[in-house]
Amino acid sequence: xxxxxxIETLGRCLLxxxxxxxxxxxxxxxxxxVDMMEKHQMMMVPVLLALAGIIQILGAALIILNRWVSxxxxxxxxxxxxxxxxxxxxxxxxxxxxxxxxxxxxxxLGVFAGLLLLxxxxxxxxxx
Numbered sequence: 001x002x003x004x005x006x007i008e009t010l011g012r013c014l015l016x017x018x019x020x021x022x023x024x025x026x027x028x029x030x031x032x033x034v035d036m037m038e039k040h041q042m043m044m045v046p047v048l049l050a051l052a053g054i055i056q057i058l059g060a061a062l063i064i065l066n067r068w069v070s071x072x073x074x075x076x077x078x079x080x081x082x083x084x085x086x087x088x089x090x091x092x093x094x095x096x097x098x099x100x101x102x103x104x105x106x107x108x109l110g111v112f113a114g115l116l117l118l119x120x121x122x123x124x125x126x127x128x
Contacts, residue, residue: 008121009066011118012063012064012066012069012118013063013064015063015111015114015115015118016059016061016063016064017060017064018111019056019057019059019060019076020056020057020060020061020064022056023052023053023054023055023056023060024057026049026052026053026056027053036087037049037087040086042086042087055075055076056076058072059072059075060076063076063118069119069122070119070120070122070123071119073115073116073119073122074115074119076115077112077115080108080111080112080115081112083108084104084105084108084109084112088102088104088105088108089101090102090104
C-alpha cells in the first residue's frame with residue numbers, strides 16, 4: 001500500500017468513525033437525544049432518531065469497509081445538512097449557546113465538504 005492509499009484509508013476510516021460512534025450513542029443514550037431533538041421542536045422524534053442512528057451506523061460501516069462509499073457518503077452528507085439546519089440553528093440562540101451552535105454548524109459544513117470529496121473521489125474511480 002503506497003503512502004497516498006494509506007492516507008486515504010486513514011481518512012476514510014476516521015470519517016466513518018465520526019458517524020459510527022454517534023450512531024451507536026443514539027441508541028445507548030436514547031433519552032438524551034430525544035430531549036435534544038424535542039428542545040429544537042422536531043416532530044416524529046423516535047422515528048427520526050432511530051432512522052438517524054441506523055443511517056449513521058450503516059453509512060459509517062460501509063465507508064470504513066470501503067464498500068458503496070460514494071452513495072454512503074452522499075446519504076451521510078444529506079443527513080449532515082438536515083441535522084445542521086434542524087439541530088444547530090444558531091440563529092435562534094444568543095450568547096454562549098448561540099456561539100456553540102454556530103461552531104457546530106460550521107464544523108458540520110467541513111464534514112459535509114469532506115463527504116462530498118470522498119463521494120467524488122470514489123465516484124470517479126468507479127467510472128474510470
